[in-house]
Amino acid sequence: MIVDARTLRPGAVRTADVCVVGSGPAGVTVALGLLARGLTVAVLESGGPDLDPEADRLQLAADGLEFGTVDQISGTRRVGGNANLWSVDLGGGRRGLRLVPLSDADLEARPWLPGSGWPITPADLEPGFRRAQELFGLRPEGYAADPWERPGATRLPLDEAVVTTDVFQFADRREFAERHIRTVAGDPSCTVFHHAYVVELRTDPGATRVTEVRTMSVPGREVVFRAPTVVLAGGGLATTQLMLGSTGVRRALERAGGARGTDPLGRNFMDHPLVDGGVLEPADRSLVDEMALYDLRTIEGVPVMGHLRLSDDALRSEPVTQLSTMFFPRHASQREPEAGDDRGAAARRSAVAVRDALRARRLPGAADLWGAISGGGSVLRQALHSGGRRSTYVGHGGWSTFRRPSRHFDHLRVLHQAEQAPHPGNRVTLGDQTDAFGVRRLRVDWRWTPEDARAAAGAHALVAEAVRRAGLGELRPALAGVDPVVLGSSTNHYLGTTRMHADPALGVVDPDCRVHGLGNLYVASTSVFPTGGFANPTLTLVALASRLAEEVLATFG
Structure with a gap:
């Protein structure tokens, strides 16, 4: 009850x-x-x-x-x-979150990274992951790319000894x-x-066991x-x-x-800061037509989205932290950097909601309209301007539904969700x-340290080099020669x-x-x-x- x-x-x-x-x-x-x-x-x-x-x-x-x-x-x-x-838009009015497990190397001690290494193994967690899949109502295909590839939606031909494609699954x-x-x-x-x-955990006199959980329902009214x-x-x-x-x-x-x-x-x-990965300038614009795997879309009832991560071998051998690399196709008119702080992200979500309401020929909600306007008129204008191009971001997909996306997009914005060292x-x-x-x-004291920046820059460089060596194009950093640009310090992963x-x-x-x-x-x-x-x-x-x-x-x- x-x-x-x-x-x-x-x-x-x-x-x-x-x-x-x-x-x-x-x-x-x-x-x-x-x-x-x-x-x-x-x-x-x-x-x-x-x-x-x-x-x-x-x-x-x-x-x-x-x-x-x-x-x-x-x-x-x-x-x-x-x-x-x-709040990720799963379509059909559904909202949810992205899911992906830690890799084996994420749990291992890395000699160059103080504080790394979990005291449990992947085998210890495996039964729990199976139970988690059940509780989230997800299919058992897993998070490797293979089960989710389709014609026109295949992984990028990268050196998988360095960079691999996995998928997020999304749950309602x-x-x-x-x-x-x-x-x-x-x-x-x-x-x-x-x-x-x-409000307090009380213990026995020797502080060996918790004896009472002290709660309050209103100030001054205690229940134990x-x-x-x-x-x-x-x-x-x-x-x-x-x-x-x-x-x-x-x-x-x-x-x-x-x-x-x-x-x-x-x-x-x-936390998991969002780091600006710059722009992928494809060597051939038609590359976008083959990248549907990297869009948030539904396959056999499961919303999925491909992304890149460093391979376990790379994580074990290089002095870098792990990161996820996500791609968002953009039209030539959208080459300006995108704000990634919390307020900007909220404004983008509101702007997308306003745009979608107008597409459906219904009035936008007052909260969404206010959020888009108060977050910056340029955000709303950009969302409306790009309405026919299905401009996407971390919480909203759909660009691959075009018959030929390359007619609408000429570059891809790149976003990293980065690991931070303890x-x-x-x-x-x-x-x-x-x-x-x-x-x-x-009281909160948090910093993105120079060590964090160096490790993230090294990880970005591995991804950029893998893209270049595969002949896919150039992954151009947001600001060459300086530390990675942190768009948002937190993804609320505490x-x-x-x-x-x-x-x-x-x-x-x-x-x-x-x-x-x-x-x-x-x-x-x-x-x-x-x-x-x-x-x-x-x-x-x-x-x-x-x-x-x-x-x-x-x-x-």
């Missing part, structure tokens, strides 16, 4: 076998795994069933945020979590925002409590949850904020790390400002701040995602990623959450 925690008696105590904090994809995956074996589960969500601006303000960072192009932390606090925000956000939530809430052994904001096992499945930063604000958790981590510890909680904050100095801490419940807001490591001096959770020093506290969050590759993290997150559910089940015998 779903219960509004505001209806509970102040001071009430609720119990369950497992308390799961967060109702997003990770929390729901954990709950589904536990309920299949008959455990009682309490799922705690800080927001409500619908959009609640007051709840969303709980995630805001303290003033003075240092996060590149980013003005504020993104996300939503409501039942279903950030699945409600997935309703799978987690609606369907799985209904399943969990409909189970008699589970209760989803909304407006149950977890008690469970033998607690799983933190909030967003990547929300989980870290809660742990930083729980004195017993901090004591346990300090004790486990000992004198060798460097207080890893909150450190190594990573840097201990990139971190989140608790600031002095508090939210409506008195919880201290996060990674690394409770990193996984077998040594408690170097990590917050162990290989089973159990918090070091606390026998009954687990973390199912992107914050446990030691490194992030380029891949959108949600598929791996769900795989980890499925694996974690199995670990928790084992403790119950």
